[in-house]
Amino acid sequence: MEKLLKKITVIVSSLAMMLTLSTPVFAANTPSIDKDAPKTGSITITKEGAGFTAYQVLKATQSGDAYDYTATDNFKGFFNNPQYGNYTENQIKDLTTTDDIKEFAAQLHKYAIDNKISNGIQVDSGVKTNVDLGYYLVLETSEQSTGNAVVSTAMLVSVPQVENDKWNYNVTLNPKDNAPSIEKKIIENNKLVDTSSANIGDTIKYKVTATIPTYEKNATNIVYKIKDTMSKGLTYDSNSGIKITSRNKTFVENTDYTVKSNKNSDGTTNIEIDFVYDNIKAYVTDGLTLEYQATLNENALIDTKVNDGNPNNITLEYTNNPDIQNSNKTINDKVTSYTWGFGVKKVDSEDITKDLAGAEFSVRDANKNIVGKYTYNESGNVVILQGNGVTNENGVVTFTGLEEGDYFITEEKAPKGYSLLKEPVKVTITAQKDSNDDYTGQATIAVTNGNEAGSIVNNINMNDKNVLFNVQIKNYAGISLPSTGGLGTAGFTKIGLCLLGLVFVLGSGYVVLDKKKRVKEFK
Numbered sequence: 001m002e003k004l005l006k007k008i009t010v011i012v013s014s015l016a017m018m019l020t021l022s023t024p025v026f027a028a029n030t031p032s033i034d035k036d037a038p039k040t041g042s043i044t045i046t047k048e049g050a051g052f053t054a055y056q057v058l059k060a061t062q063s064g065d066a067y068d069y070t071a072t073d074n075f076k077g078f079f080n081n082p083q084y085g086n087y088t089e090n091q092i093k094d095l096t097t098t099d100d101i102k103e104f105a106a107q108l109h110k111y112a113i114d115n116k117i118s119n120g121i122q123v124d125s126g127v128k129t130n131v132d133l134g135y136y137l138v139l140e141t142s143e144q145s146t147g148n149a150v151v152s153t154a155m156l157v158s159v160p161q162v163e164n165d166k167w168n169y170n171v172t173l174n175p176k177d178n179a180p181s182i183e184k185k186i187i188e189n190n191k192l193v194d195t196s197s198a199n200i201g202d203t204i205k206y207k208v209t210a211t212i213p214t215y216e217k218n219a220t221n222i223v224y225k226i227k228d229t230m231s232k233g234l235t236y237d238s239n240s241g242i243k244i245t246s247r248n249k250t251f252v253e254n255t256d257y258t259v260k261s262n263k264n265s266d267g268t269t270n271i272e273i274d275f276v277y278d279n280i281k282a283y284v285t286d287g288l289t290l291e292y293q294a295t296l297n298e299n300a301l302i303d304t305k306v307n308d309g310n311p312n313n314i315t316l317e318y319t320n321n322p323d324i325q326n327s328n329k330t331i332n333d334k335v336t337s338y339t340w341g342f343g344v345k346k347v348d349s350e351d352i353t354k355d356l357a358g359a360e361f362s363v364r365d366a367n368k369n370i371v372g373k374y375t376y377n378e379s380g381n382v383v384i385l386q387g388n389g390v391t392n393e394n395g396v397v398t399f400t401g402l403e404e405g406d407y408f409i410t411e412e413k414a415p416k417g418y419s420l421l422k423e424p425v426k427v428t429i430t431a432q433k434d435s436n437d438d439y440t441g442q443a444t445i446a447v448t449n450g451n452e453a454g455s456i457v458n459n460i461n462m463n464d465k466n467v468l469f470n471v472q473i474k475n476y477a478g479i480s481l482p483s484t485g486g487l488g489t490a491g492f493t494k495i496g497l498c499l500l501g502l503v504f505v506l507g508s509g510y511v512v513l514d515k516k517k518r519v520k521e522f523k
Contacts, residue, residue, distance in 0.1 A: 030066070030162060031162065031165055031166055031167060032065035032066075033062055033064075033065050033066060033067070033167065037062065037167065037169075038133075038160075038169045039132075039133065040130055040131065040132055040133065040169075041130075041131060041132075041133055041159035041160050041169035041170060041171065042128045042129060042130050042131060042159070042169070042170045042171065043123055043128075043129050043131055043136065043138070043157060043159060043171050043172075043173065044123075044126070044127065044128045044129070044170070044171070044172045044173070045123055045125055045126075045138070045172070045173045045174075045175065046125060046126060046172065046173070046174050046175075047125050047140070047149070047152065047174075047175050047177070048125060048126075048146045048147065049125060049142075049146025049147065050125045050140055050142050050146070050149075050152070050175075051122065051123070051124055051125065051140070051141060051142030052122075052123040052124075052125070052138055052139065052140050052141060052142075052152075053120035053121065053122060053123065053138070053139050053141045054120055054121045054123050054129070054131060054136040054137070054138045054157075055074065055075075055112060055117055055119075055120040055121075055136060055137045055138075055139070056072050056074070056121075056131070056132065056134050056135070056136055057071070057072060057074075057075045057078075057108060057134070057135045057136060057137050057156075058070065058071055058072065058075075058134050058135040059072055059132065059133070059134040060132075060133035060134045060135075060158075060159075061133075067133070069134065069135065072134075074112075074115075074117050074119070075108070075111070075117075077111075077115070078107075078108065078111045081111075084107045084108075084110060084111045085103070085104070085107045087104065087107070092104070101156060102153065102154075102217075103217065104156065105137065105153070105154040105155060105156045106153070106154055106216045106217050106218055107218075108137045108154065108156070109137065109139060109154040109216060109218070110218045112137060112139070113323065120139075123138070128170070131159055132159075133159055133160065133169075134158070134159065135156065135157070135158050135159075136156070136157050136158075136159065137154060137155075137156060138154070138155040138156070138157055138173065139154055139155075139323075140152045140175075140321065141321075141323070141324075142321075147177070147179060148179040148180065148181070148329060148331050149177040149178055149179040150178050150179070150180070150213040150214075150215070150318065150319065150320050150321070150329075151215075151320055151321040151322070151323075151327075152175040152176075152178070153178075153214070153215070153216050154216060155173060155175065157171055157173060158171075159171050178213050178214050179213070180210065180211045180212065180213045180316060180318055180331070181210065181211045181316075181331065182208065182209070182210040182211075182226070182314060182315075182316040182331055182332075182333055183208070183209050183210075183333055184206060184207070184208045184312070184314045184333045184334070184335050185206070185207050185208075185335060186204060186205065186206060186207075186335050186337065187205040187206070187207055188205075192207060193335075193438075194334075194335050194336070194436075194438050195309070195335065195336050195337070195338065195438045195439040196335075196336075196337045196338070196439070197337070197338055197339070197403040197404045197405075197431055197439060198296045198337045198338070198339055198403050199296070199339065199371055199401055199402055199403050200296050200297065200298055200300055200339060200373070200374050200382070200400070200401025200402075201295065201296065201297075201373065201374075201401070202295070202296050202403070203237070203293050203294075203295055204234070204293060204294050204295070204296060204312075204337055205291070205292075205293045206290075206291065206292055206293060206294070206312065206335070207289065207290070207291050208226070208288075208289070208290040208291075208314060209287060209288070209289055209290075210226060210287055210288045210290070210316055211284075211287040211288075212224070212280055212281065212283060212284045212287055212288065213284075213318055213319075214281075214284055215277075215281075215319070215322055216322070219319075219322040220322065221319070221322065222277035222318075222319045222322060223277075223317060223318060223319045223328055224274075224275045224277050224280070224316075224317075224318050224319070225272060225273065225274050225275065225316070225317045225318075226272075226273040226275075226290065226314065226315070226316055226317075227270065227271070227272050227273075227314070227315040227316075227317065228270070228271040228272075228273075228312065228313070228314050228315075229268055229269070229270055229271075229312070229313045229314075229315075230268060230269040230270075230271070230294055230312050231267075231268055231301070231310050231311050231312065232266065232267030232268055232299045232301075232310075233296060233297055233299045233300030233301055233310035233337075234269070234294040234295070234296060234297065234300075234310055234312060234337075235269075235294055235295045235297045236261060236269050236271060236292075236294050237292065237293045237294055237295060238261060240292065240293055241253075241259075241292065242259060242271075242273065242290055242291070242292040243290070243291045243292070244256075244257065244273075244288060244289070244290050245288070245289050246280070246283035246286045246287065246288050246289065247283065247286045249283065251279070251280070251288075255276075255279070256275065256276055256279040256280065257273055257274060257275045257276065257279075258273070258274050259271065259272070259273050259274075260272045260274075267299060273290070294312070296310060296337055296339060296401070298374060298381075298382040298383065298384070298401070299382070300337075300339050300382075300401055301339075302339055302340065302341055302382075302400055302401065307338075307440070307441030307442065308336075308441075309336040309337060309338040309439070309441050310336060310337045310338070310339070311334055311335070311336045312334065312335050312336070312337075313332060313333075313334045314332065314333050314334070315330050315331070315332050316330065316331050316332075317329070317330045318330075336439070336441075338431065338439050338441050339400075339401045339402060339403060340402055340403070340404065340429050340431070340443050341374075341398060341399055341400035341401060341402050342398070342399055342402070342407075342427060342429070342445055343396055343397060343398035343399065344359070344361050344389070344391065344396070344397050344398075344399070344409060345391070345394075345395045345396045345397075346359040346391045346395045346415060347395055355391075355393065355394050355395030355396075356391065356395050356415045356418070357390075357391050357392055357393050357394075357395060357415065358390060358391060358413075358415045358416070359390065359391040359395075359397075359411060359413065359414055359415050359418075360388045360389070360390045360391075360411070360412045360413035361388060361389050361390075361391075361397060361399075361409055361410065361411055361412060362388045362389070362409075362410050362412050363389070363399045363402075363407050363408070363409055363410075364407065364408045364410065364424075365405060365406065365407060365408075366405060366406045368408075371402060371407070372385070372389060372399035372402065372407070373385050373401075374399070374400045374401045375389055375397060375398050375399060375400060376398045376400065378392075382400055382401065388412050388413075391415075402429060403429075404429045404430060404431040404443065405428070405429060406426060406427075406428050406448065407426070407427050407428070407429070408424040408425070408426050409424055409425045409426075409427060410424040423449075424449075425447060425449070426447065426448050426449030427445055427446065427447055427448065428445065428446055428448040429443055429444075429445050430443060430444050430445070430446070431443045432444075
């Protein structure tokens, strides 16, 4: 077949424009061709960091005031071939919709791969590349492009083409970026946030939204995986599992996707969700929504000098170029949950080096619920309390894994010879936030109910380098103590309790509040 297509000028502009997702413009009147018209043209493609190859499908020869088009040697076998759509010259001129042209280009692409056509022209992004006149199949052939965009779908471009009723010999293509995305949030108080404050034992709910990239119809072996890594302080709730939806569609495990989870030797947990791309590609417009949850456990990070909190990382791995093996790309997101704590210390007021063991304390939140359920054992590990916290031989008991907020410390039992506090001491953990209203991990603590029996002074180090704060509470021997106001007369001889108010400050330093509630920062 020498002459495949003759004088097809009315669709010249529409083919290239429609394939690059621009508005098609049909030439109402095909302009005539000047006898001195250029014998070559150019192709310029704008996609940062990408490389393309242009394969000439039809060559154009000027014939009077129009062009004749004949198939190149590389693509003669494509036409009238039922394996690739059985396209004829009459069908080509009828390609007027975006879907029709995309299908035609996809079949050309498949033919080029099956027949190992390799003698194309390299077209680098942003570089004006000279070409002979004709129709070109343009494929993105670089292994990796800049950014997150996947490979562009096959494009068909004519050089020259009709634009605004004139022949344009320098054609520019602007492929639309097809970049997937993934975003993870914590659901807290019906809001989606990047950071949260939580107690050990709390359930942390997550919501993930991910977009789905588009590939050509004939693309195979598409990878689309979501990988979640939970830190040591988070326990994945495998019983509730993962709910994955798009619009009104709920996807089915082991049909539309598979889930694998494993706990690593360092205490972290990996969860991998591997999707069947053919089962989700119809939902490109709406993308995917994933919902699942974890529990903040006793391994939650509470105190370090550089605060990382308890992060949950997520990664989307996806195919970049289906024609190139191992061309996968990844994008990431992260959310973090923070927790804090404080401690109580009992000493003799006349001899502060004398520690008082056996003082029993409870900690309640603003709703009067007991929340101080975790403490440090002798090895410095977090363990659950059996009942109230009792000061050890060092006069210390700690309450760890607390979210920011108000807490009421009640002395339930005093050491022998000392009386109970009449009223609880209220302390407030105030977490710091940045300009985006995200927690930084740093926090302060203060006595906030005016109870003069309690004040915050000096820091000490206890339990394997955990930084604690002293909240000094003054007790009297043998009588009930006032909760506010003066401390009584000099006739009282024993002042007994130092409350060690601990905020495990996660960040570049720690904060100590003295008796006058001035804030000091230690780096």
